[in-house]
Amino acid sequence: MKKWIFALGLLLASGPLSAQDPVGDYGEVPAFVLNDLNGQAVDIEGYDGSYVVIHIAATWCPFCNAEAPYLQQLSQEYAEKNVKVLLIDVKEPPELVREKLQDKFGFTFPVLLDRDGTVAASFAPEDVLPDLARDEVMLASNLLVDPEGRIRFMSLLDSRNFDAKLIALKARLDELLASN
């Protein structure tokens, strides 16, 4: 109960979670294995030792599409700094995702298929979004996982203060990279 009140207070005080969130550590990233568009299984544990940006998307999500070019830009800018990018598409067939996301935006990082939305839903912090319906996921959200597998940044969609250029995510990434 105390945790819920704390989380609600946090939301009322500062809106969505962001790099400015005083906690800055959202726990261990849930374990998952998903297929990419080539049918290859991708295990998040295989990324231990690297920073990983995870973007949750669907082809019909306008905010996801607006962020897409900047996500590709980020993956190139930080490639030499041990930063990987993964996109998790939710509940869509591979042909559609290949055409409407990977090919359209020229993604050079793995696009993973979460066919039933289970993995994307597992990122939803229960104490932070008490009204998040369990069949929904945090579309247009970005997570940053550190080399130890802990989530160090989590942005929820905030369309009134939309950060298409991923400025907050990059600031947090720079901060963490500089502290190493």
Place this chain on the structure above:
Amino acid sequence: MNSSLQISRVLLFLLVSTSLLRAQTRQWVRVIDASREINRAKAEILLEFEVEAGYHIQSHRPEDPLLIPTELIFQWPEGIANSPPVFPPAEPFPLLGTETVLQVYSGLLPVRVPLQIEAGVIAGEYAVSGILTYQACDDWKCYFPRELPFTMGIRLKADIP
């Protein structure tokens, strides 16, 4: 296990199950009104939907073909059909930091539906069903596309000689 503990667990299960069911079927749009009487001379119905406060849905012709348009389909009695529904002008919804401007509906959404009625259709009461397809967002989330099924009764008025 004592009976009060068993009852508590059953109640908790029912509460969680009901919440899950409600979450999965939650709608952000509802039908608030529909014209019931139809004249052959000016055959059309006016349907009024309401988008829940704080939410918006994509327009029926979003500029980005990837987006889910709002669509309205009907199942009419034999001899009645509709032309494409006439939606109101959409509202611009700029995405901050980008040049993208979404076209959305919020609040009241009146839709006019022109009809064609064959001569052999007799005056009287008819049941009509329809489905509104839409994709809603609020300031914090975009939700998976939904279908809102509805039924309504209409009355085809007799011709005035």
